[in-house]
Amino acid sequence: MTTRNQVLDQPVAATQAPPRAGQLRVGVVGYGYWGPNVVRNLHALDSCRVVSLCDRSEKALARAAKIYPALTMTADPAGVVASPDVDAVAIVTPVWTHFELAKQALENGKHVFLEKPFTSTVRQAEELVELAERKNLKIMVDHTFLFTGAVRKIRQLVDQGVLGPLYYFDSTRVNLGLFQHDVSVIWDLAPHDLSIMDHVIADRPEAVVATGAKHLNGLADMAFLTVYFPGNVIAHVNVNWLSPVKIRMTLIGGRDKMLVWNDLEADEKIKVYDKGVDIENAEGVHQLLVSYRSGDVWAPKVDQTEALKAELGYFVDCVLNDKVPFNDGVSGLRVVKLLEAAEQSLADRGRLVPIA
Amino acid sequence: MTTRNQVLDQPVAATQAPPRAGQLRVGVVGYGYWGPNVVRNLHALDSCRVVSLCDRSEKALARAAKIYPALTMTADPAGVVASPDVDAVAIVTPVWTHFELAKQALENGKHVFLEKPFTSTVRQAEELVELAERKNLKIMVDHTFLFTGAVRKIRQLVDQGVLGPLYYFDSTRVNLGLFQHDVSVIWDLAPHDLSIMDHVIADRPEAVVATGAKHLNGLADMAFLTVYFPGNVIAHVNVNWLSPVKIRMTLIGGRDKMLVWNDLEADEKIKVYDKGVDIENAEGVHQLLVSYRSGDVWAPKVDQTEALKAELGYFVDCVLNDKVPFNDGVSGLRVVKLLEAAEQSLADRGRLVPIA
Amino acid sequence: MTTRNQVLDQPVAATQAPPRAGQLRVGVVGYGYWGPNVVRNLHALDSCRVVSLCDRSEKALARAAKIYPALTMTADPAGVVASPDVDAVAIVTPVWTHFELAKQALENGKHVFLEKPFTSTVRQAEELVELAERKNLKIMVDHTFLFTGAVRKIRQLVDQGVLGPLYYFDSTRVNLGLFQHDVSVIWDLAPHDLSIMDHVIADRPEAVVATGAKHLNGLADMAFLTVYFPGNVIAHVNVNWLSPVKIRMTLIGGRDKMLVWNDLEADEKIKVYDKGVDIENAEGVHQLLVSYRSGDVWAPKVDQTEALKAELGYFVDCVLNDKVPFNDGVSGLRVVKLLEAAEQSLADRGRLVPIA
Amino acid sequence: MTTRNQVLDQPVAATQAPPRAGQLRVGVVGYGYWGPNVVRNLHALDSCRVVSLCDRSEKALARAAKIYPALTMTADPAGVVASPDVDAVAIVTPVWTHFELAKQALENGKHVFLEKPFTSTVRQAEELVELAERKNLKIMVDHTFLFTGAVRKIRQLVDQGVLGPLYYFDSTRVNLGLFQHDVSVIWDLAPHDLSIMDHVIADRPEAVVATGAKHLNGLADMAFLTVYFPGNVIAHVNVNWLSPVKIRMTLIGGRDKMLVWNDLEADEKIKVYDKGVDIENAEGVHQLLVSYRSGDVWAPKVDQTEALKAELGYFVDCVLNDKVPFNDGVSGLRVVKLLEAAEQSLADRGRLVPIA
Numbered sequence A, B, C, D: 001m002t003t004r005n006q007v008l009d010q011p012v013a014a015t016q017a018p019p020r021a022g023q024l025r026v027g028v029v030g031y032g033y034w035g036p037n038v039v040r041n042l043h044a045l046d047s048c049r050v051v052s053l054c055d056r057s058e059k060a061l062a063r064a065a066k067i068y069p070a071l072t073m074t075a076d077p078a079g080v081v082a083s084p085d086v087d088a089v090a091i092v093t094p095v096w097t098h099f100e101l102a103k104q105a106l107e108n109g110k111h112v113f114l115e116k117p118f119t120s121t122v123r124q125a126e127e128l129v130e131l132a133e134r135k136n137l138k139i140m141v142d143h144t145f146l147f148t149g150a151v152r153k154i155r156q157l158v159d160q161g162v163l164g165p166l167y168y169f170d171s172t173r174v175n176l177g178l179f180q181h182d183v184s185v186i187w188d189l190a191p192h193d194l195s196i197m198d199h200v201i202a203d204r205p206e207a208v209v210a211t212g213a214k215h216l217n218g219l220a221d222m223a224f225l226t227v228y229f230p231g232n233v234i235a236h237v238n239v240n241w242l243s244p245v246k247i248r249m250t251l252i253g254g255r256d257k258m259l260v261w262n263d264l265e266a267d268e269k270i271k272v273y274d275k276g277v278d279i280e281n282a283e284g285v286h287q288l289l290v291s292y293r294s295g296d297v298w299a300p301k302v303d304q305t306e307a308l309k310a311e312l313g314y315f316v317d318c319v320l321n322d323k324v325p326f327n328d329g330v331s332g333l334r335v336v337k338l339l340e341a342a343e344q345s346l347a348d349r350g351r352l353v354p355i356a
Helices: A035-044 A058-067 A095-107 A122-135 A149-159 A185-200 A307-320 A329-347 B035-044 B058-067 B095-107 B122-135 B149-159 B185-200 B307-320 B329-347 C035-044 C058-067 C095-107 C122-135 C149-159 C185-200 C307-320 C329-347 D035-044 D058-067 D095-107 D122-135 D149-159 D185-200 D307-320 D329-347
Strands: A024-029 A048-054 A072-074 A088-091 A111-115 A139-142 A166-176 A207-213 A222-228 A234-240 A242-254 A258-262 A270-280 A289-299 B024-029 B048-054 B072-074 B088-091 B111-115 B139-142 B166-176 B207-213 B222-228 B234-240 B242-254 B258-262 B270-280 B289-299 C024-029 C048-054 C072-074 C088-091 C111-115 C139-142 C166-176 C207-213 C222-228 C234-240 C242-254 C258-262 C270-280 C289-299 D024-029 D048-054 D072-074 D088-091 D111-115 D139-142 D166-176 D207-213 D222-228 D234-240 D242-254 D258-262 D270-280 D289-299
Touching: A024 A035, A024 A307, A035 A048, A035 A058, A035 A307, A058 A072, A088 A095, A088 A307, A095 A111, A095 A122, A111 A307, A122 A139, A122 A329, A139 A307, A139 A329, A149 A185, A149 A242, A149 A258, A149 A270, A166 A185, A166 B234, A166 B242, A185 A207, A185 A222, A185 A234, A185 A242, A185 A329, A207 A329, A207 B207, A207 B234, A222 A329, A222 B222, A234 B166, A234 B207, A234 B234, A242 B166, A242 B242, A242 B258, A242 B270, A258 B242, A270 B242, B024 B035, B024 B307, B035 B048, B035 B058, B035 B307, B058 B072, B088 B095, B088 B307, B095 B111, B095 B122, B111 B307, B122 B139, B122 B329, B139 B307, B139 B329, B149 B185, B149 B242, B149 B258, B149 B270, B166 B185, B185 B207, B185 B222, B185 B234, B185 B242, B185 B329, B207 B329, B222 B329, C024 C035, C024 C307, C035 C048, C035 C058, C035 C307, C058 C072, C088 C095, C088 C307, C095 C111, C095 C122, C111 C307, C122 C139, C122 C329, C139 C307, C139 C329, C149 C185, C149 C242, C149 C258, C149 C270, C166 C185, C166 D234, C166 D242, C185 C207, C185 C222, C185 C234, C185 C242, C185 C329, C207 C329, C207 D207, C207 D234, C222 C329, C222 D222, C234 D166, C234 D207, C234 D234, C242 D166, C242 D242, C242 D258, C242 D270, C258 D242, C270 D242, D024 D035, D024 D307, D035 D048, D035 D058, D035 D307, D058 D072, D088 D095, D088 D307, D095 D111, D095 D122, D111 D307, D122 D139, D122 D329, D139 D307, D139 D329, D149 D185, D149 D242, D149 D258, D149 D270, D166 D185, D185 D207, D185 D222, D185 D234, D185 D242, D185 D329, D207 D329, D222 D329
Parallel strands: A024 A048, A024 A088, A048 A072, A088 A111, A111 A139, A166 A234, B024 B048, B024 B088, B048 B072, B088 B111, B111 B139, B166 B234, C024 C048, C024 C088, C048 C072, C088 C111, C111 C139, C166 C234, D024 D048, D024 D088, D048 D072, D088 D111, D111 D139, D166 D234
Antiparallel strands: A166 A242, A207 A222, A222 A234, A242 A258, A258 A270, A270 A289, A289 C289, B166 B242, B207 B222, B222 B234, B242 B258, B258 B270, B270 B289, B289 D289, C166 C242, C207 C222, C222 C234, C242 C258, C258 C270, C270 C289, D166 D242, D207 D222, D222 D234, D242 D258, D258 D270, D270 D289
């Protein structure tokens, strides 16, 4: 996703005016790889104000201080998640820290924006969802791809019935690196595909089968996930840190039309194929009558707005106007269920793991 | 494979001279989709002579008669597999007929060339292998891809150790159609990938996991196979009759180099990437030290000779000179074992099926 | 064009029935590279019958005799162009022979189908056109591309005004070889582009500028042609025998939409871009107001019928039913005018050569 | 060139220490499209210090002030080109202002870095070159592409004789927009291709032919340049603001090998083809004996360092250490000669314009 490489292009004044009435006051925890993008986009929003930033690394804070000199900096997360000056907390840290940080934030009455994946376990995700509900607070999980023009267009095409009933979703996300040292390729890359799948397929998955292998650091570096849905709908996800070439391609097959999303294409990211197969079982005929339809191909224009910008604006809007985000904790929990099941299945060499 | 679409380009005289001494006399059963290519290529060989042809369809025989007027035509397979004028039989019929036809041929002392897949069951394959051995006859299974310039080059690179120890083999073979009415996409398309995998990876597979779905005619039209090898080597095969785009791509990852074979490229079918990952576990360091290598890319020239021509020449040579073909019945049996295991696994939603 | 590589796929009976009433009797001169395709397609037509074939090469005739044993074979063109058994002659020989052969055919009352380019000189083309008109005979020049699905679709889009008024036509046709020893790359490759240009752009060209170079055999092996049309419409053709890669790409820009034809694409040969530029000269504003439009991309389905088959059916139809073919001698003459002008311009290093 | 889109990623302290001994003090004129990249890269260099910035636009200065608060800002170029605090001036303004600004800078004893193209006329370029020489000052023209890994690799391959003697250079640089209102597409895009050509081909051009058309704003928006070199070496440049697709492709043909540079490829920007043609004129043989060589393809790894960073470091080094930059005024003059000749030729519909 191109947004990942973007950096600050609008610096800020050395002193900050106090938050305006109606502005959401946001604290951010984590200023590593993805955090600077979150801060930059929050910063650009009129509807909110970044008031404090936490990172364990002094170097990271120094980098941030140069761009946002007026921000309150701290190495202690409590300075953010428990601060009375903060309405909402964005947590942009490794997944194993998500639960504790989010829990503290919620317990302190803060709304929470969490980097994907939501949590390390289903149990944690359920607890956070329940806690947020009890406290009447918002959780949003940062499945950034859902805010890209491409995925929004795909969702729209599916909702409008252009593809007809879906047959399958087959996604490939491979390249060389970046190896993680705390999570496998499933937890690193598959959240993208699974959250998109969850967003595009209305039905809920029944079970997962995952296979894969580890070659270098004791964690699976390649994995193949199959997700079963009701009614012969099936999804497949191929994630791999050891591919010599970068592939970001998703095929979605429907009864009426089929779609290819190639995220590496600069312009024609999505192509809709007027293609399909019809099978008739003519009476008395031994052989099935198969007919293939093949018509025009159509590449709809796709909005190029930075996805994270749209997502963070939506987060602030949901908090300020008490809306339930579609990518809320419940949605994040669904993805964590799949990840946990996939990891179990992979460990058992493809055992079918049902999704509750 | 481009060879599949080729048709006659050299007609034959209306009368035939008798076979020359030293020429293998071949009878062919089956003149449907692939049969004409087999006959054409056999015909072009100096080392053999096609003497008879069998097909149930009068129309098919009429088509053949126009090109090869001197050929003995018959609708009865016995006229070929039991004919005293025939030394070897090429069986180019649906898989469910392979066992009976091949058995009769072997029992009548004929060498056998069989279209892929070898047989419908492991049991049948074992019986044919045993029978051929007992009768001292050759069986060759038509895994045509093994004779393409691309696969020969890949095998050579692996044998020369260019890639280093292998990590994985990941093959995608998808397009729209052609739906078969007697076998699933596993038996239709995966024999290509599995025979290539078997040819490239020296080790023998331990177990198979397969998932997939059927959407139209009661047979799986998409399937995902994982094959486990000793030592964390893994293979994956993605076959699909319901894809809007045609993809024929295989990634092969090794410790030292990685390879991409894109069979749809006209010229640069194979690319070798000087890429890799090294991981050191530095003492006292929490985090793994990962380093990525990335160098030149190299597309070796690949021989463009028609694969089937090379294969049939090799068949005749093996028979005449009593050599054991590398793609013999034993090799065909290995592929059938994988197919049978994959079909079982798919039926059981990904159950791990060991390979004996 | 894929059709160029096709070879016989339907052999013929050893004896031929006499032509049926209403069938056109065709003689063919030339059985080298392209001739077999012409004979094969004529043969497949119900509306005509190939009655005789001429080639200087015994080997060529022998090849033909095997496929068409009943055909009258001759090494003497007079046996075809002057034969009382022939209604029409297809001339598939090097361009320097076209004029004499076509002239004899016309003088003997035969209709003529001529491989491109029409003739070696404008003078010859004019004489043939005039002769045919006087004798009330048809001439058709084999600009095969005009019968491809791609060009027919382009012509249709232009005629329907989809692109709006045209701005330019920019065509690239480069690859390694095949070097000709009697004509430059202009006469070898550019007839394709120029005939397509002539077919697509309704206006008539005013002048030509050509540049290029010769590196090997004394003939230009690469050339760049600019063709000026009225009203700032411009065409450019890049032809090259010395390119390491094969490119067959044409850009056509219109005011309302733009089109890219990539003939090497298997499926999406033509893409229509909803793109454009609008320029307003706002009063009092120093700078022009430029606005760019960018919308969907659309790849219309393109008919895949073999172009030469369609063309030859059309030739026979034009002769039998006295229609004027759109690719007649007059159209062939227009292309020869451009070729002759381009060759002159190239020799004079880009001198502007007006088209009469 | 990807560097064009980059923006600030490292902000600066609000106060600046005085220049260190040995640091070059640079003033920048122009902070529009390209200026921010120049300032950012100069800023990152240890060997120099940006001391002042000029732009007519208050808005532009305000943007800069936020990032570089300690910089002296001015709307008057004299504040830079005549400042005693400045050793060298970077001029990043429209081409029609280059001459006056550079002249003043040189007359005030400043070294000059100029955005491409060097000047609007040959006369101006010659005057600046002469003035710089007299004053013993450096001029460098910002032909950024010469500092890309791709062009450096190409130059290296040519210098090492890998391609053999060159046959041709054929470059295509087309896309939609950006329309300029003061210069044609020749002056806007062709400087890239011509400077690369000048860098790669050792010989000096003899003459230019250019054709093209204007469709919208009275300036040529597409142009085709042919550059003649001694000995049948030829270059061609296709530049177009009205293309629906972006193409950045250069073919370079040599006797021994051929090269394709596709700048839009992420990884394999350069491919070297072991392809060629040999022609023998066998005695007594009517036809030329043509043989085609075709071997491996090789994509050498290309350095990905930001080109502008390398270029500006080189500029400072040349000034501080009194070296003659290879992209100096003399080199910039050669490109302006070609541009001026091309513009004249285009106006005269392809008249051959000799290069002095």
